[in-house]
Amino acid sequence: MIDREMALETRDRIIEAADLLFYQHGFEATSFADIASAVGISRGNFYHHFKTKDDILDSVINRRLANTEQMLDRWEVTGSDPAERIRSFIHILIVNGEKIRKFGCPVGTLSSELAKLNHAAKSDAAALFTLFRSWLRRQFDRLGFGDRSDELAMHILGRSQGVAILANAFDDDGFLHHEVDLMCAWLDDQIAGLTTTNNSIRE
Amino acid sequence: MIDREMALETRDRIIEAADLLFYQHGFEATSFADIASAVGISRGNFYHHFKTKDDILDSVINRRLANTEQMLDRWEVTGSDPAERIRSFIHILIVNGEKIRKFGCPVGTLSSELAKLNHAAKSDAAALFTLFRSWLRRQFDRLGFGDRSDELAMHILGRSQGVAILANAFDDDGFLHHEVDLMCAWLDDQIAGLTTTNNSIRE
DNA sequence: CTAGATATAGGACGATTGTCCTAATGCAGG
DNA sequence: CCTGCATTAGGACAATCGTCCTATATCTAG
Numbered sequence: 175m176i177d178r179e180m181a182l183e184t185r186d187r188i189i190e191a192a193d194l195l196f197y198q199h200g201f202e203a204t205s206f207a208d209i210a211s212a213v214g215i216s217r218g219n220f221y222h223h224f225k226t227k228d229d230i231l232d233s234v235i236n237r238r239l240a241n242t243e244q245m246l247d248r249w250e251v252t253g254s255d256p257a258e259r260i261r262s263f264i265h266i267l268i269v270n271g272e273k274i275r276k277f278g279c280p281v282g283t284l285s286s287e288l289a290k291l292n293h294a295a296k297s298d299a300a301a302l303f304t305l306f307r308s309w310l311r312r313q314f315d316r317l318g319f320g321d322r323s324d325e326l327a328m329h330i331l332g333r334s335q336g337v338a339i340l341a342n343a344f345d346d347d348g349f350l351h352h353e354v355d356l357m358c359a360w361l362d363d364q365i366a367g368l369t370t371t372n373n374s375i376r377e
Numbered sequence: 378m379i380d381r382e383m384a385l386e387t388r389d390r391i392i393e394a395a396d397l398l399f400y401q402h403g404f405e406a407t408s409f410a411d412i413a414s415a416v417g418i419s420r421g422n423f424y425h426h427f428k429t430k431d432d433i434l435d436s437v438i439n440r441r442l443a444n445t446e447q448m449l450d451r452w453e454v455t456g457s458d459p460a461e462r463i464r465s466f467i468h469i470l471i472v473n474g475e476k477i478r479k480f481g482c483p484v485g486t487l488s489s490e491l492a493k494l495n496h497a498a499k500s501d502a503a504a505l506f507t508l509f510r511s512w513l514r515r516q517f518d519r520l521g522f523g524d525r526s527d528e529l530a531m532h533i534l535g536r537s538q539g540v541a542i543l544a545n546a547f548d549d550d551g552f553l554h555h556e557v558d559l560m561c562a563w564l565d566d567q568i569a570g571l572t573t574t575n576n577s578i579r580e
Numbered sequence: 581c582t583a584g585a586t587a588t589a590g591g592a593c594g595a596t597t598g599t600c601c602t603a604a605t606g607c608a609g610g
Numbered sequence: 611c612c613t614g615c616a617t618t619a620g621g622a623c624a625a626t627c628g629t630c631c632t633a634t635a636t637c638t639a640g
Binding site: 184215216217218219222223 | 586587588589590591
């Protein structure tokens with residue numbers, strides 16, 4: 175019983191360290207030796223917890239899926255207004271601004287890397303995007319956007335990704351903040367346009 | 378004389394093959410053996426043309442810089458209208474749609490990878506972004522956007538990057554086309570708003 | 581206290597990495 | 611034809627990769 179907990183503890187520490195290293199240096203560039211020295215255990219000891227390096231990747235992705243789901247659920251409970259929840263999503267860019275400028279978005283960069291490696295776990299990484307996508311779609315749907323909810327969700331998901339890429343490439347905090355403001359303004363425009371019955375404003 | 382041309386020919390073939398492989402599989406994941414077999418030469422023969430793998434990366438980036446500059450210059454000559462030139466940029470997403478869905482944007486993915494590797498050439502890769510950024514800023518400036526030209530350039534640069542990331546993650550061609558349409562509509566709105574002296578439209 | 585399962589450390593393994601060396605080849609100018 | 615330079619092929623090199631094996635340590639159950 176107790177050793178089971180110990181084992182899980184070590185296993186979780188491995189996953190946690192691998193999660194961070196995969197984010198900071200990429201999956202391919204992170205070796206077993208790197209993870210081992212980060213956790214403080216022996217290299218050969220890995221295979222009592224994971225059969226292969228891909229198994230660690232799977233566990234890392236599952237950990238990210240669980241953490242993300244938990245975060246989104248929290249937002250769904252606390253934030254009363256769907257629009258405010260969407261704004262919470264947009265502001266991840268600012269909250270994690272320092273990390274993003276250094277290492278990019280954890281979701282986008284992993285997805286890109288796995289695509290280039292032709293890795294089997296690419297679809298699992300895409301599931302992380304789907305988590306955000308579905309959550310955003312639900313918020314837009316509650317705001318009354320109906321069939322347009324999914325494309326609106328994809329839109330700000332894409333905007334966020336682009337901001338992360340450029341903020342990382344140029345290490346530009348001002349750009350990041352400005353684009354966050356633009357995204358919030360875009361959201362307000364969408365909501366404002368929702369109550370307007372005719373299209374006279376655009377014409 | 379002639380052997381010099383031969384040598385350069387081999388050198389260029391190496392750079393060309395490395396360019397493609399770096400794009401399709403990433404810099405780190407591409408080995409000398411991969412490039413050698415792609416070019417059809419011996420592995421040890423590399424070091425008559427390049428001192429190190431990083432040297433190949435530098436040459437690949439310079440090749441991309443030159444090709445990009447050439448493409449942008451061509452657009453600057455042929456396209457009469459700055460707005461039409463910007464639309465040409467936006468439509469890269471569609472022209473290269475198949476490759477982007479498979480491997481992402483060559484500029485963005487390289488920049489992200491080099492950031493994670495803490496690679497010295499990261500700033501060189503960012504220079505590729507700067508090339509597009511300056512060109513776009515010039516087009517917006519000619520349209521009369523003045524001080525706002527740079528942020529508008531960064532905006533559609535970021536939008537393009539985000540679209541590339543998601544189109545790659547979901548392998549979604551419909552999303553790609555829809556977002557291209559949105560970007561063109563956004564451009565039209567910006568230009569339309571430019572001629573309006575007051576802000577009554579937004580109010 | 582003992583037996584057995586589990587966790588760990590440390591090293592061996594074949595393969596592959598980037599890098600370097602050397603011998604052979606091809607071709608130019610004298 | 612010969613000499614010299616540029617180009618090439620092929621392998622050696624140490625380091626590192628992911629993986630696996632085995633002996634030791636740790637801890638629980640009986």
